[in-house]
Amino acid sequence: MTIEISDKTYDEEFVKKVEDISGENFHKCMQCGTCSGGCPMIEHMDIPPRRIMILTHFGLKDEVICSKTAWICATCNACSVRCPRGIELTKVMEAIRQLTLRKNINYVEPSAISEETIADLPQIALVSCFRKHTS
Ligand code: SF4
Numbered sequence: 615m616t617i618e619i620s621d622k623t624y625d626e627e628f629v630k631k632v633e634d635i636s637g638e639n640f641h642k643c644m645q646c647g648t649c650s651g652g653c654p655m656i657e658h659m660d661i662p663p664r665r666i667m668i669l670t671h672f673g674l675k676d677e678v679i680c681s682k683t684a685w686i687c688a689t690c691n692a693c694s695v696r697c698p699r700g701i702e703l704t705k706v707m708e709a710i711r712q713l714t715l716r717k718n719i720n721y722v723e724p725s726a727i728s729e730e731t732i733a734d735l736p737q738i739a740l741v742s743c744f745r746k747h748t749s
Pocket residue numbers: 642643644645646647648649650663664667696697698699700701703
C-alpha cells in the first residue's frame with residue numbers, strides 16, 4: 615500500500631502528542647519488521663506494528679487512529695524487547711489509544727455486556743478491558 619505524504623497530510627500536533635504521551639522516539643524506527651514478525655496478535659490487526667510506526671512518524675493521524683491495531687495489541691511487550699532501536703512500541707500504542715479515547719469514543723459499552731459473560735470472565739480481564747477501551 616502506497617503512503618501519500620505532503621504538507622497537507624502531516625499532522626504535527628498528532629506527532630507531538632504521541633511523542634509527549636509515549637515518551638518514545640519512534641522516529642528512529644528503521645522499518646526492520648522485527649516487531650511485526652514476533653507479534654502474537656498480528657493476524658487480527660489491520661495494520662502491522664511496523665507500519666503503525668511509520669504512519670505515526672509521517673503524522674498520518676487518520677490512518678493511525680482509524681486502525682484497530684492499537685486496540686488489538688495485547689501489550690505483551692514481545693515487540694519492545696526485540697526492537698533493535700530500543701523503541702517501546704507498547705508505549706506508542708498506549709499513546710494512540712489515549713488520543714482516541716480523549717475523543718470520548720468507547721470501544722466497549724459496559725452496560726451491553728451480559729451477566730453470563732461477566733460471570734464467566736476473569737475480573738482482571740474486565741478491569742483491563744475497561745481501562746483500555748473506555749474513556
Ligand atoms: S522492531 Fe523497532 S525498528 Fe524494527 S520496525 Fe519495529 S519499531 Fe521499527
